[in-house]
Amino acid sequence: MKGFYSASLFFMLFLVVFDGFAQPSKSKTEKQPNLVFIFADQYRRPSLGFLNEDPVVTPNIDQLAKEGVFFSKAVANHPLCSPYRGMLMTGKYPLSNGVIANCQSSRTEFGNYLKKEEITFSDVLVNNGYSAAYVGKWHLDGPKPTKPGEKMIWDAWCPPENRHGFTFWHAYGTHNSHNTPYYWTTNAKENEITTIKEWSPIHEADVIIDYLKNQNNQRANSKPFALFWSINPPHTPFTQVPDKYKKQYEGRDYKELLNRPNVQFTNNKELKRGDRGVDARLYQAPDYFASVNGVDEQIGRVVQQLKDMGIYDNTIIVFSADHGEMLGSQGLMHKNVWFRESYEIPFIVHYPKKVKPKTEDLLISVPDYMPTLLGLMGLSHQIPKTIEGKDFSNVFYNKSVIRPDKQLYFGSEPENPSSGTRGFRNADYTFAVVKDEKGSKFYYLYNDKKDPYQMTNLWGIDKDLDKKMERELEVFLRQMKDPW
Template sequence: MAKDISRRNFIRNTAAITAGMTLIPQGLLSSCTRKGKKPNLLFIFPDQYRKQAMGFMNQDPVITPNIDKLAQEGVVFSHAVSNHPLCSPYRGMLLTGKYPLSNGVLSNCNSARTAFGNFLKPDDVCFSDVLSNNGYDAAYVGKWHLDGPTPTQKGEPKIWDSYCKPGKHRHGFNFWYSYGADDNHLTPHYWINDAGEDQAKYFKQWSPEHEAEVVEKYLENVGDKFRNDDKPFAMFWAINPPHHPFNLVPEKYKERFEGKTEKDVLNRPNVQFTDNREMGDKGFGDMFVEKRIDQSIDYFSMCEGVDLQIGKVLETLKEQGLDENTIVIFTSDHGEMLGSHGMMHKNVWYSEAYDIPFIIRWPEKIKAGTDDLLLSVPDVMPTLLSLMGMKEDIPTEVEGKDYSGIFKNEEVDRPEAALYFFAKPEDETEKRRGVKTHNHTYVIAYDNKGEKNHFLYDDVKDPYQMNNIYGENTELEQDLTEKLREILIRTNDPFISLL
């Protein structure tokens, strides 16, 4: 009961983060930091962690005090999206600052797609390359999922996990504690620094717990040195949970939900407890509701467990005297449908999958607040590089926009729409494009038979996107189509011929 009261009080005290607070004031970046020591970066992005699963949102039944505190102390971007809500495409956009058609990572990396060039190219100039070239100690811990495993033919078992070769394939990361794509959360393995392909190390520990210990040691940097103390650091921590399989979570994190069922915890009115066959038969989304919806408690347990590990790392950051000059980001590669619209997982345009958390904290440099910028994934790289004093080093081929002016008392040309994208390199039948504005979600989707479908939702009047209103307002549809056209032209997307 005491925990529940504490949580309610916290929600009441921080409700302004998502509702009543005005946009963040201009001029939040302290002038002294522009000329002073370079800031560190701690970029935390658990896989498949949906926006609704942050306690201060007061939506999913989770308690996440560490994420909530981060939100209270930082800026919450309330309209951040994952333009292609899938693991590898997100990572490709994050690191290159380019959309999938430009960086070639059109879908998840596996051996069946390697022959199509569906992997991060070693010659691309990435976020981490720029950081490394500017004197940063760059570190990567956790899931990578950007390399192309040895190709396999159709009908052969797909290979998902892949060894990332040292050198150009690691794009400037000099501390490496990572794997390709493997979902054995309770027995994870990692290739550590210069370990060979046959030298992966296995651990019997929940992967977020193990990785938190590694990140803490990196921050403490005692004994066997993890990093150069004379350099600023940039740590990217890619936690795999709460990615499925959801049941691979220690029992201790599930105790709070004892005796509850999925019908007790899934409180969104758009949840269906049976497969959405209408959408599934068209190839839209992953249709495993009846197989996995009973693991929803495991998903929320994972979210709370991840929050606990983040809290440990942030406490270590503070203990080491590093928190004041460290930019901390909490975000995710995409969300999780978790039964909404009768779907599981990601890959679709609905808010549970497409909207993502995005919190940025830089103590004494950025004032806390909220901002409704339609932040796309390719925007993250140029915005952070500019914020960190490396505006001149943003690669010219970057397609994302630099929005750091939000923090610098500068005029910012805010986007009116963000792109939704879906494609498969091996199959041109299924393809989708769309836009999200502050008020609407609009998608043109070609299904697995090549037939054209339209979806339009009023996200203000219908926040759970339960009513497809396409066909009711021609003027609105034309306006949204034009907004989509503008983005397609800017990104050289041939989908423009299919509008």
């Protein structure tokens, strides 16, 4: 028996050392990985160049996907700016963290902002020895409340005590001045705004490169860093993009560029949710694609700096987006609907030092990002017990996980959380129910496998399937304690 146990122990050690898919354990001398989490506002999944869908050129993002893990089924559970950020930072869904809609002054009284007492992604990292930095659009603070009829305030200064551990700050609440952006820097007071006359992604890449070089002690050299970069373009206004990126689309018909078969060039008046501004804005589509190309180029500059400094291999690089952009699909513009162009988002995790490249079809949701990345960083034991997301870091090593069978779609208002739209996506279908102000319900059901562009609403064709989807949604929402 003694010989048996010795042989077994040797075999187990062999597997740990040589199995390329076994989850690595950190030695005492191994450096913690840095993290660069990049998310571009309104960047839709079809605008990943390697997918060959939209007419874009994204070689730098393509390379991250080629060398990393591309989560092909990632969605923005509430495809809107602030709710995505709230879910990313807290690991909780909107009803639990209170960021139910975009932060602005008419919603502040309802607690629609990131709370100081939340334990956030950045809090966990800082408490475990990281220097944390935030660059770009924050959009998680509640401006001073305004009453109905008063002009709404969208932007808000974030005081240092509300920054959840971010000790380097070059950010703003929310604005759409891409060519003349303004920022609050780390030590700036509320009335001390820095305005820049340069396209915001270019300027922010400059700031990040300087941060990485650390010549002005922007971070602690002895610590790993966690940098979050929220790029506003390709968010509206699409036209605010440098001419050098626009040149590729000169003389090209926007109707030709919008090559998805579900694009409509007139407004869809039948849908009960969504922005119908295609008639007035769809001609700007080439500028959207130009912005995508520009964003990719600036990401490439930051990646090159990591390589030049020799820290590329020990840096986890993530690329994502807070939501997509309809851009005429279904006769709609922009976001906040369940259709794939709005709902699906990029999610690429690049860490070749430890993780082999692959495409992963896990039905991952935004609250899962925080625990999954903490798990990848060796901090699974530090994941807050209060979060609702799951740690799926074992998928990076081809280990088994309990795979979710659906992803929530949520759309509501903070003054009435039981309002709006609810739905889910599973392996085969997308299902959504819109409830209007009178309580009437409108149903949308699509077979994503047979109808990938979601051009045929199947509701009412198969009553058994309808009932099944309704029952599943009811069970799902009860589990989440949703008042809807």
